[in-house]
Amino acid sequence: MFYEVFVRSFYDSNGDGQGDFAGLTQKLDYLNDGNPATTTDLGVTGLWLMPMMESPSYHGYDVTNYKATEPDYGILAEFEAFLAAAHARGIKVIVDLVLNHSSSQHPWFQQAASSPTSSFRDWYRWSSTIPGTGPGGGTVWHPRNGSYYYGVFWGGMPDLNWRNPQLKAAMWDATRFWLRRGVDGYRIDAVKYLVETGNTLENTPETLSLLEEYHDSVKAVNPNAFTVGEAWSNTAAVVPYVLNNRLDACFEFDLAQSIISSLNAGNPAALRAQLDLVDRSYPQLQYATFLTNHDQNRVLGLLGGDLARMKQAAALYLTLPGVPFLYYGEEVGMLGAGVDEDKRKPMQWTAGAQAGFTTGTPWRALNPNYAQFNVATQQADPASLLNHYKQLIRLRTAHEPLRKGYLLPVAASASAALGYARIHQQQAVLTVANLGSTAVSPTLSLALSTLPAGTYQVTELLSGQAAGTVTLDAQGAFSNWAATLPALAANHTWVLRLAPAVPTATTGALAAFAPKLYPNPAAQQVRLELPASAAPAQQQVQVYDLHGRLLRTARFAGRLHTLDTGTWANGTYLLRIQSGPAVSVQRLVVAH
Known part of the structure; x- marks a missing residue:
């Protein structure tokens, strides 16, 4: 879980009206105090710092020295002290890396x-x-x-010529410089514009090839370094950036937009369609989720100031797959629209003078809503947006399905309700969100899953209430199940944990029936291997999409079978494999 920070606007330690590394260090306990037993901190485990290298501009996206810190923020030693303090709390730190252009003053x-x-x-x-x-x-x-x-953006930011080997060597050197000082990775700004070819200015094959070199350069210094790209495009155009060892993830702008538009429409159709597209498009869930960032009007304004929708938006993207990013101040309902400076205003810490951001004059005027929308006020209110974010982040940290689980659609009987499951090993978390204007009591159906058959205890994690039990059949499915909960209010969300209570198909001979699929992900042929205990009778494999629609059936004898996925569309499939009375459902990812 990452938190996006604009250092200039986060906390001022010396009264000059501008945030700095020392101020950020002083506020780390708000973000994560390093003690998993406490609940007072936000609980984030990663920080993305907007540009922190030397620049003549307030925003820092026009760099004049790729190996120096921005003087307004502090010297290199202060940055390194911040890094050490963050790492001591278990927080990883990635920084903005501007590869496309430099400052005209460089x-x-x-x-x-x-x-x-x-x-x-x-x-x-x-x-x-x-x-x-x-x-x-x-x-x-x-x-x-x-x-x-x-210069694709403006005259003050001339584009670098990545076809020049000396320029490339200098930039790779700068990239290694910060990794060797402990930075844990990079957010790559404007990644789709790196290399132009004739009149093609974005998404060129040369840009994708360059990113493969970039990957190798970064991973040679730190194999665990994390890279996330800003390819502000539609989903289909973004996906190539995470393939072939280019970037670890990219921001999913279309998904962010569909969350906001579906909430404002009171209808989950757009979000449901985008989730289906995203799940089919990214073979390894390599996308970053968010609501808005520093280039967009802040989400509270986009949702019309509706705090119930704000809470629901948080519940949606923090229970979805991907790597979530939270823009600073979003958790307390900061506003900001129009010019970029007003989307990046000082953080609202208290209801006191200058919102507790500085003892001096802030570099940009404060939001007028800071008296009510600030950290101190919301920490004291159990029902606040801030405490809602804290709870959701803790739930994501505590429950593996919310971090590692794959996504399956869950059908809901109410048209205004959106349902989806995150499944990991023998546990699942179901999210059910009522985007409508009236309360609903939906029945839920899961067409197929890799969950073992059996009875599962259901708990609503946000309230802690028991929600009954649900029995899954041999296909890991259930139909028309109703939670034993009060009606789901408008713009409210259930987060339902399914934990095995009485397994019925994981004991005895059936427990040994665990077919193997490899390679997975697959590009062409997939080998299906049944365990030695499989019955000698004829076997069957059925291929379903994630909505439980049967796509193809094959029968075979013996323990081995080969599937040719060459003509299948990219995406995730569920394979129901049967040998005599034994049934297993396996997940297969196809990525050509």
Whole structure:
């Protein structure tokens, strides 16, 4: 669970009105105090710091020195002290890495612009004329000393020329610099724009190839380093960035938008469709979930100030697969819209002077809602948005299905209810969200799963209430089950834990029936191997989609069978394998 921090706006330690590394260090106990037994901290286990390298701008996305900290935030030693304090609490730290462009004030660019014969000239892209426009017809070629240089965002951020081997070597060196000082990975800004090919400015094969080199460079220093990319595109365009050892994950912008639009519509249809697409598209669940970030209007405003919807949005994305990211202040209902500075206002700590952010004058005016929407006030209110976030994050940490489980749709009898299951080994967590305006008591059905047959105790985790029992058949399915809970109120959510109570198909001879599928994920042929205890009679394998629709059936003799998935669509499948009376359901991921 990551928390996105804009250091300038988080906490000011010296009264100059700007947040800094020392202030961030002082507030680490709010984020995670390092003691799993306490419940006063937020419980996040990762931080993403927006740009913290030297830059002339407030935001830091135009870097002037890739091996220096931003002076407003503190010196390198203060950053390293922050890193050590975070690691001592079990918090990993990734930082923004701007690979696409530098500042126009960077010495590299200053030398490149000084003369066409400069040894740095080819570190950027130059033209004697204006070759064309950029995305949306925008200006991307900017005049300088009789020539034009390429900068997709604005003239102050000239794009780096990744076709130049010296530039590439310098950037890989900078990447290794921070990893060797203990940084745990990177968020890659504007990743889809790295290498242009002719008039194709984004998502080029050369960009994808470059990221494979980047992966190797990073993992050589720290094999466990985590990389997440900002490829702000539709889902289909994002997926290639996490394939072939490129990035570990990418932000799922379409999913974030579908959560917000479905909540505002009071109808789960858009979110249900996007979840289905996401699950079919990412073979290894390699996506990052979030609601909004520093480039978008803050989510409380997008949801019309409705705190019930805010709580429901949190419950949705924190119970879904993927790596969740929380934008600072979202947990207390900060507002922000319009120019970027107003989406990145100072953190609201208290109802006191300057919201407890600084003893001086804040670098940007505070939100007017800080008197009610702040950490201190909400910590004291058990029903607050902040305490709701704390509870959800603790539940995600405590229950493996919420961190590791694969996703299955759960059918709900009420049209306004969205249901899905996260399944890991012999446990499951079901989320049921009522997006409508009236209370519902839905019956729930799960068409097929890898859960063993048997009776399961059901507990609603948010309230701690017992919700009855449910019996799963040999296919790990149940139909028209109703929780023994009061009606599910409008914009409220159940998080239901299923724990085995009375297994019926995991003892005796049936327990030994555990077929193997390999390779998994598969690109072409899959070998199905039955255990030695399998009955000598004819065997059968049935292939289902995640909605329980039968796609194909094959019968075979003996313990071995080969499936050719070459014509199957990418996605996740459930295979019901039967040998005599023994039945097992296995999950197979197909990724060509």
